[in-house]
Amino acid sequence: MRCVYCQNYPISHRGEGTEVTDEEFGLMMLSLQERGCHNINLVTPSHVVPMVLRGLLFAARNGLNVPLVYNTGGYDAVETLKLLDGIVDIYMPDIKYADNEVALYLSDAPHYWDVVREAVSEMQHQVGDLTIKGGIARRGLLIRHLVLPGGLAGSSTVLNFIAGEISQDTYVNVMEQYQSNLSEDLLRCITNRPGFKDLCRGITRSEYQEVISCAASLGLHRGVPGSAGE
DSSP states (O other): OOTTTTTTHHHHHHHOSOOHHHHHHHHHHHHHHHOOOSSEESSOOOOHHHHHHHHHHHHHHHTSOOOEEEEEHHHHHHHHHHTTTTTTTTEEBBOSSOOOHHHHHHOOOOHHHHHHHHHHHHHHHHHOOOEEEEEEEEEEEEEEEEEOGGGTTTTHHHHHHIIIIOOOEEEEEOOOOOOOOOOOOHHHHHHHHHGGGEEEEEEEEOHHHHHHHHHHHHTTOOOTTTTTBO
8 A cells, every 4th residue: 555644654655674584584573572572563564475474484483472463554355364364363454444436546555445344354253352461462353543634534434334344342443643744645646636635734633532432432442542441
């Protein structure tokens, strides 16, 4: 995905990073475990799943036993996710949009709303609701949703899907940290489509509170600020 408002633009758009071998990747995971990390968090791994599995095989053979987190934008093929059944302990997807056209324009992700619903349903099928022991997540599904200004994320539709088709016990992180980075991609987007001009500003307190109230009204009680399951 190429979100025009990306909050991690230098990393995700400019190719920063260092290529490593499968063994080097496995050793990195083992090093994190030795340093006391509670899990291995794979960020945006959808396009490198075969390489992840090879590195993971090396690490597992050498003692890796902490939970594996699959941290994704939610734009995942079910066929790929099925390869991870029994391997991933915690799925942490975003559900970014409830509108295919908005997703295509803002993130270059065709059919995003259709894809993410199938993907998250498969994730829930594999690991179920999030389980926490000693304050640490052990297994399950944790969904993130970034509130966008002007209602562009379709938050109420997203929350209705989670409550109605996934689980009311889903742990949902409703995020309020959107910031306009005014990247070249964002400026081009706003110039070509004035209807997206709200992306030039942050979200308001009332916009965020409206989404929180919607979540509570749907019975989503885990992770939602002010809820009994927070």
